[in-house]
Amino acid sequence: GENVEQHPSTLSVQEGDSAVIKCTYSDSASNYFPWYKQELGKRPQLIIDIRSNVGEKKDQRIAVTLNKTAKHFSLHITETQPEDSAVYFCAASGAGGGNKLTFGTGTQLKVEL
Amino acid sequence: DGGITQSPKYLFRKEGQNVTLSCEQNLNHDAMYWYRQDPGQGLRLIYYSQIVNDFQKGDIAEGYSVSREKKESFPLTVTSAQKNPTAFYLCASSINLNTEAFFGQGTRLTVV
Secondary structure, three states, X not given: OOOEEEEOOEEEEXXXXXXXXEEEEOOOOEEEEEEEEEOOOOOOEEEEEEEOOOOEEEEOOEEEEEXXXXXXXXXXXXXXXXXXXXXXXXXXXXXXXXXXXEEOOOEEEEEEO | OOOEEEEOOEEEEOXXXXXXXXXXXXXXXXXXXXXXXXXXXXXXXXXXXXXXXXXXXXXXXXXEEEOOOEOOEOOEEEOOOOOXXXXXXXXXXXXXXXXXXXXXXXXXXXXX
């Protein structure tokens, strides 16, 4: 089945700096890669996703890049703000492994003033 | 108000007792999932269902059971066979398996 690895597990940045979170996946048949944000005590919510026919996708301060050859994808947050502090999860799904969403272990992002 | 609802938010049970967690959605989604969240381990898939009357084991199905008799409902039973049941349980649904998943607010189960 699919295996998703996520790094780093914790990330601390200064307000205004950029943050990058990286994930690798094992199943080359995976074709859908969402990113979720989970604030303390709340449910995970989708912030951006990308499909394998696209190399990059951007939504305001958030961008995701995908390298199918290397089987890795990354979340980029620019001009970080305190409200960006949360746990971020990457995930992958596709034709392999029954299409089920497999999540990474999460990254605790802390944006310091 | 549309969405996915889990109940209760907090649940306490004695060791050796089975307990059922509720998950209901009114989004008309075909796919539903149960995840377990433990600190530092991300979201681990327990069971998932692509369509009513069908479900498959996820990565950590041992000690759990589910049913999908109605499209809107996907209850999870934590049995006494689950060795470490204390955790935060999240239910999710999506149009199909390869689209955005919407999560419920979670149930925190504590077994004493």
